[in-house]
Amino acid sequence: xxxxxxxxxxxxxxxxxxxxxxxxxxxxxxxxxxxxxxxxxxxxxxxxxxxxxxxxxxxxxxxxxxxxxxxxxxxxxxxxxxxxxxxxxxxxxxxxxxxxxxxxxxxxxxxxxxxxxxxxxxxxxxxxxxxxxxxxxxxxxxxxxxxxxxxxxxxxxxxxxxxxxxxxxxxxxxxxxxxxxxxxxxxxxxxxxxxxxxxxxxxxxxxxxxxxxxxxxxxxxxxxxxxxxxxxxxxxxxxxxxxxxxxxxxxxxxxxxxxxxxxxxxxxxxxxxxxxxxxxxxxxxxxxxxxxxxxxxxxxxxxxxxxxxxxxxxxxxxxxxxxxxxxxxxxxxxxxxxxxxxxxxxxxxxxxxxxxxxxxxxxxxxxxxxxxxxxxxxxxxxxxxxxxxxxxxxxxxxxxxxxxxxxxxxxxxxxxxxxxxxxxxxxxxxxxxxxxxxxxxxxxxxxxxxxxx
Numbered sequence: 001x002x003x004x005x006x007x008x009x010x011x012x013x014x015x016x017x018x019x020x021x022x023x024x025x026x027x028x029x030x031x032x033x034x035x036x037x038x039x040x041x042x043x044x045x046x047x048x049x050x051x052x053x054x055x056x057x058x059x060x061x062x063x064x065x066x067x068x069x070x071x072x073x074x075x076x077x078x079x080x081x082x083x084x085x086x087x088x089x090x091x092x093x094x095x096x097x098x099x100x101x102x103x104x105x106x107x108x109x110x111x112x113x114x115x116x117x118x119x120x121x122x123x124x125x126x127x128x129x130x131x132x133x134x135x136x137x138x139x140x141x142x143x144x145x146x147x148x149x150x151x152x153x154x155x156x157x158x159x160x161x162x163x164x165x166x167x168x169x170x171x172x173x174x175x176x177x178x179x180x181x182x183x184x185x186x187x188x189x190x191x192x193x194x195x196x197x198x199x200x201x202x203x204x205x206x207x208x209x210x211x212x213x214x215x216x217x218x219x220x221x222x223x224x225x226x227x228x229x230x231x232x233x234x235x236x237x238x239x240x241x242x243x244x245x246x247x248x249x250x251x252x253x254x255x256x257x258x259x260x261x262x263x264x265x266x267x268x269x270x271x272x273x274x275x276x277x278x279x280x281x282x283x284x285x286x287x288x289x290x291x292x293x294x295x296x297x298x299x300x301x302x303x304x305x306x307x308x309x310x311x312x313x314x315x316x317x318x319x320x321x322x323x324x325x326x327x328x329x330x331x332x333x334x335x336x337x338x339x340x341x342x343x344x345x346x347x348x349x350x351x352x353x354x355x356x357x358x359x360x361x362x363x364x365x366x367x368x369x370x371x372x373x374x375x376x377x378x379x380x381x382x383x384x385x386x387x388x389x390x391x392x393x394x395x396x397x398x399x400x401x402x403x404x405x406x407x408x409x410x411x412x413x414x415x416x417x418x419x420x421x422x423x424x425x426x427x428x429x430x431x432x433x434x435x436x437x438x439x440x441x442x443x444x445x446x447x448x449x450x451x452x453x
Contacts, residue, residue: 041092154289170369
């Protein structure tokens with residue numbers, strides 16, 4: 001009798017489990033078999049269908065897609081007005097806009113539907129999903145099919161000709177600049193070979209971002225340049241470029257293409273340029289090049305400050321077509337589109353690298369080896385003009401960056417020419433930068449007051 005009783009309990013338990021599985025409610029209602037419709041923001045209708053739309057239509061022929069062009073939305077405010085007016089289901093957002101929308105509760109959290117449908121998150125490059133979750137304060141509000149990163153391109157033949165050891169992955173800035181200086185020390189007369197060739201301001205910002213140095217505090221109110229870290233970064237950058245001819249600084253990539261620079265930092269597009277340049281200009285010869293990771297912070301040897309998400313797709317929280325919207329987000333981030341993206345990357349790279357193993361005949365590991373920086377602070381490589389690339393501190397007025405960039409260039413040139421010391425430079429940048437920051441905040445407030453009802 002006891003055996004029958006135990007068997008009965010076991011059967012009831014199994015039945016309960018099976019019933020629960022069958023009755024488990026789907027996170028999102030199934031897609032309407034007759035017809036679905038979603039509104040998607042994208043740069044233009046033409047580029048949407050070229051990049052995603054034609055492929056999506058093949059798999060979901062019954063889903064109608066209306067494109068809301070963002071071509072005329074020049075600012076974050078313009079984009080917000082566009083979204084408020086058209087009420088899209090899927091939005092394509094920059095890192096900054098995505099973080100803002102996620103934390104305001106405007107986006108639909110994807111965690112539950114991803115878990116239920118077992119969407120593969122393991123195929124993404126290391127740290128990328130964690131980076132997106134951080135922007136959503138622990139929840140996953142979007143997915144990104146592409147990312148941007150930089151590597152060090154180097155001329156293998158130059159290193160071998162001068163008997164200098166080849167660059168390697170995960171070097172520090174001190175190691176990279178030490179290699180560069182060995183070329184500079186050998187430069188004589190007609191010998192125009194240089195090491196790592198960059199503009200002083202760009203080199204400084206690259207060094208600073210690796211060390212997580214900040215230009216402005218998190219609230220966007222106070223300058224943060226008067227520090228030992230910035231002094232050291234200025235000293236390293238100016239010492240590295242002091243013997244470079246000022247008239248050629250703007251042509252750093254051209255010098256690499258001409259075989260006169262041993263190293264340069266750039267993105268994936270430069271690999272294409274290395275192949276195409278000799279075809280356009282018969283004076284150029286093919287370069288025997290290879291790549292390694294960008295310099296790292298020795299305290300965070302597995303991270304890079306150069307990883308950027310070029311586009312994040314998200315579902316709006318108030319969308320009435322969440323299932324169709326999710327199917328689209330899932331599709332453009334899936335393995336099918338990864339195969340397409342891997343065939344001809346230009347300025348960005350697929351965030352999944354299952355199929356993308358080579359770029360112009362070179363291995364792609366250096367692009368994927370380092371995780372995005374875990375720090376939640378903004379990188380100093382921010383803003384909208386010159387080398388200040390638009391992922392900045394949201395509390396810093398955009399009008400601050402242009403005059404500060406000019407001040408930075410002028411100050412660094414003074415240090416290069418030994419007219420100013422690094423100590424004097426940080427004091428100059430701190431004091432005058434604060435004046436520029438205060439002015440930009442004042443002008444921004446005045447503009448808001450004039451436009452407010």
